[in-house]
Amino acid sequence: MNQTSTTYGLLAEYDSTHGIFEACQKVRDAGYKKWDACTPFPVHGLEKAMGLPASKLPWMVLGAAITGASLAIIFMVWVSAFDYPLNIGGKPTWSIPAFIPVMFEITILFSALTTVFGMIWLNRLPAWHHPLFQSIRFERVTDDKFFIVIESSDPLFDQKRTQKLLEDTGAIKTEVLEA
Amino acid sequence: MQTAAKITDDMKVPSKSFWHKMPIIAFMLGIMCILYWVTGFKADPHRAMYGYLFAFICVLSIALGAMFFVIIQHLSRAGWSVVVRRIAEFAMWTMPLFVVLFLPIAFWAPDIFPWSHIETGDVILENKASYLNMNFFMVRSAIYFAIWLLIGWWFYKTSVGQDQGNRQEDTRKLWTLSAPAVILFALSLTFASFDWLMSLQPHWFSTIFGVYFFAGCFLAGMAFITLMLLGLQAAGILTKTVTFEHYQDLGKLMFGFTVFWAYIAFSQFMLYWYANIPEETEFYMHRLQHGWEYVSYAMIFTNFFIPFFFLLSRHVKRNKLGLALFCCWTLLVHFLDLYWIIMPNYGAHGLAEGAHPPHASIHGNDLILLAGMLSLFIAYVSYFVARKNIVPIGDPKLIESLHFENA
Structure with a gap:
């Protein structure tokens, strides 16, 4: 429990739109709520793959x-x-x-x-800093890489099991983000 | 990605479909209605010809709206609309029907249009006579039809020609010529509305009138196209080709033009109301008395508030029943709008001092003739639908259209 208090969440990296699309469906079906997908450009249909509700x-x-x-x-x-x-x-x-x-x-x-x-x-802006910026790999989100981040505040979050899930979705790399 | 268009639907209407019987059924219905109208014409030709002008403009406005839709798709090089464009092309290339239907108006024009016989001392009409005279009126009407026939024929022929394949370079020609076409269309539509509608009240003038008529035309055209697509899908045709994404975009266009119509209608009204100059307020004075005031006030709700709030939500635009209701409503209130423009002029010109024009009333004969002309129009369109490819299968942007999704 100690660890979750200092962990912001888990970051998983994918190298194709197809990869992140399927990964999002798996994370959605696993029942996670506090997570997001970051892509260099809009991916059509990703909001459905993520199971996002209609905008307010x-x-x-x-x-x-x-x-x-x-x-x-x-x-x-x-x-x-x-x-x-x-x-x-x-x-x-x-x-x-x-x-x-x-x-x-x-x-x-x-x-x-x-x-x-x-x-x-x-969009929770303006925000002057975000834990995602700690990751050096994440810089390529504006270039050619696709990311999923699952926050530790999600009730289903468990570092080992969530990491396993992300690896099973075909992530090429996962990393822990400090809060 | 996809290299070839994947169309899993039939591109032609199946031979057993109801749509094959549609042309003959609609044609018979149309002829019956028109024959019924002729009995009313014999009783009172002057009143009946006002109804004829009303019915003619109603149905023509649908075809003109469809024509504008086709031109604007080429002008903007649109990809999403390819699968719905052919229906608009059918509706547009009904123009020969309107040439025939216009003949009675040309023949009875001196009876319909009050400027044809100027009373002595009517300085306004004497000064307008160089424009508003029978010969020039006929020449102008011929020019409008020549433009519409030319645009309709060429855009239809070129698009259908692409179905044979290997004619993809024609798309570039369609894009290029859509620019002059839209200019010709705008000018001809504006002047046609001046000549056939505004000149019914020849002392009055409104520079925005053409835009007002155009807004209604486009709404009617879009509503008709959407209803045709819904009708085809109800018969099991095009069910995989036309999706909710296309319906949502058609709905968005209609929603936008509902607001545009109201914006233009109010712009016209407010400037005249504010200035309060008798020769300008004449149009609204007629329509705020003798029973027409109920129609005028009702139209604020029927033509703007009700359709606006009804179609505001995207769920309605993506719901077939909701969209069908909206389209029927839009066509009905568009016809009401044209009735409100034309009919108050009946008997209003050249009245003796103190006399007032006839009270607001709806003649069954006007509606029967409208149903008749609408049936002939539907017969013409469904004749194409039953025989031609109902999707432009040779269009290079077809794949984009098939996979189109709203963001």
Whole structure:
């Protein structure tokens, strides 16, 4: 138990998209939850091989869009019809058509900002350091190597058995990452 | 990777399929509907010809939407859409049908279009007469059809020619000529909408009107293509070739254009509403009185909010029933949109002071004629479907399309 407290996880290296694809399916089927795959480029279908659930981002964006639209319309009605009514071209102060362009823009603004910052937040960024960077082999993840990392905080994690599993998936090298 | 296209489906509709009976059934239905409409025409030719124009524009807009889809796929050198493109090519090359269907409109044009007889003292129409006169109108209509026949024929012929194999260099020609084609298409569609729709209210003008009509055309075309694919798959055809990935992309395009339509419709409305100049607000004044106001307000929901929220989720775009419902709804509300553009003009021009145009109403005869023309159109398309390859098997990007996946 001592060891797991100082271990971040196990890193396994693969040298092909095919290799990591099959390895991901095996890790997924073994029931691990806290793990990730790192590749130099997007591998089609890898999210299914990893068993990742659908992203929560669309729901966050929908919430932001509804918030933006409501805020814009409430604010404009309050300003134009209650707080400081002005006669503009003889139109009623409650002129919804005039509010729609602003409403649209605020909706888009809230949605776009939520998409970008929500994506960054869901990716747990910004992070100034990560245990993966200890590995010298891992540097090739931006070049030509594929990696799977299983974290020690996963309930199924057991250094020996997890290492065995990763070797069985055809990893060309496994290594222990310190926390 | 794959070196040859792996198509496990039949490229032709099996001879026992229902789709072989479709052309004759649809044709008979179409003729019956049109014969029924003729009885109404005899009773009131003027009203019936408004219905004719409505039905004609509805069905033509589907073919034009399909034509734009084909052009834009070549223009963007798209790979994903190859397996669905042939259906659009069939729908596009129905243009000869529309030449025939246009003849009654050409013949009755002086009766349909109010600018054909200018009342004395109508300075606006006197000044517009150099453009809005019968001879020039006929010449322009002929030019539109010439452009559409040319685009439809050449893009169809070249694509089908590739099926014979060894014609892959034609793809480069399709890419090159799609650029001038899209310019010609945009100009002809815009001016056709000015001539056939906007000039029904000849004092009024809107520079965005062509774009508005185009947005509806593309929606109708895409909805029709998707329904055809769903119909073919329901009969067990193309089931392995067209996947949920293709449906999702068709859905995305339709979703985008639902928003685009609303954006353009609102842009047109808001500028006129804000400026509040009588000659510009005329269009909306007609449509916010005499019963049309219910249609106008309802369309905000039927044409935008309901389809928008319905198709927002990707699960609906990847669900055949959901997508089929959306396509039927989109076609219906597109027809409603055209009805709302055309019909309020009936009886509105040249009224005596104080008189008002007829109340909003739906004539059964208009709908029967629409069903008739739609049937003729479906007969034409399914005639191709039953005889030709339903996927462009010679297209060099076919493999990419077969393996296409949304990221």
